[in-house]
Amino acid sequence: MTFKLDTLFDSPDKQYLNANDLSVLSQYVSSIPERMAVYRTLRDQEIAIMQPIADALQQQAGHPEPLVERSVRSGLMVLRYAAMAMLLDDDGFVEERLQGWLPEMVKAYETQAVDQQLFQLLMQQLAKVFSPAQLNLLKPSLEKAKSLMLNTRETVTLAGLL
């Protein structure tokens, strides 16, 4: 597991934690109830959050069903990883788990255009569910996931094989 506080817990062989380290730890600990509340909401409303997005992508934007399905699947995945990253206060988590995967899937199925809209709709949808402060907890990892998905630079694509 990647965990921002790992570096703190890694160091008992060096020295005791100093006041700064402990204050980092206590800030994290005191933020846990809020993080858990956001996490629970995401968990319980996963479908309720995503279904209107799927509908909008298909009905209003008129994207074909298979593409919408693909994109929504990626969106669900991003949200789940972002939720976990938020709980751990570690936006590197999203990168580590999704890096070798999501960008390649986006390229293989050529969903960039749909994904772009999906992210816009997702942010709107989340703004309805969460307070700005809560949204700020999620934002870093969502931004990371978004840039992973939409900046697909590698040249080799699998699309032609499908």
Add this chain to the structure above:
Amino acid sequence: MVSVADLLTDGRLPGNYFAQDLYVRGSTELGLLENRRGDRLLAIPDALLQAIYSGLEKETGQASRLVLYNCGRWWGKNFYARFCEELADYYKQPLSSLSMAEFLQSLQQCWKTHGWGQIHLDITYRDRGFLGVEIWHSPFTATAPQGQKPAGDLERGILEIFFSQLTGRELRCAQTSCTAKGDDCNRFVLGLEKRLQPVEALVANGQAHQAIMQTLMQQG
């Protein structure tokens, strides 16, 4: 209409099975490294690979390339079976219903996580019946004797079997560039034996990958 609930099978959303921090585990008290299914993994030091190359060279001379190639084929056969089994288990569906994108992406991630470098498929020549494979940062050719000839015989073997099993056709694999002779990465071409025949002579002539592919394309 897309139903989000239907996209989640048992609430699961299978993704990157071979993600490094998930895949490599261990029961360190017993001195075991394991993958996430509990199969044993082991770390091979560079020096051991070097020793294998030099030992083979000393004992078998020219035949060492053939030995390595056959080891690669053996490895490939087992690797393919285990790879498929792990994916089928994880996705909880027969491999035949897994999409090619997921399958190949899993292969790339698997390769990386095991520390075998980065593997990429090059499908430029697909219409002509060839599949290209690039391997960057290969540990196998980094430790192989450096010289004028490609030295990725282990990889040539594993790729040949892997893609033969995947496509259900008896494919051959030739290596057209190699880090052991100063190229930027290892490149391989897979195709039917008859069509791939000219490659060996071209490689022996010291031709570069691009030139070899051009010749292959011209043969019609």
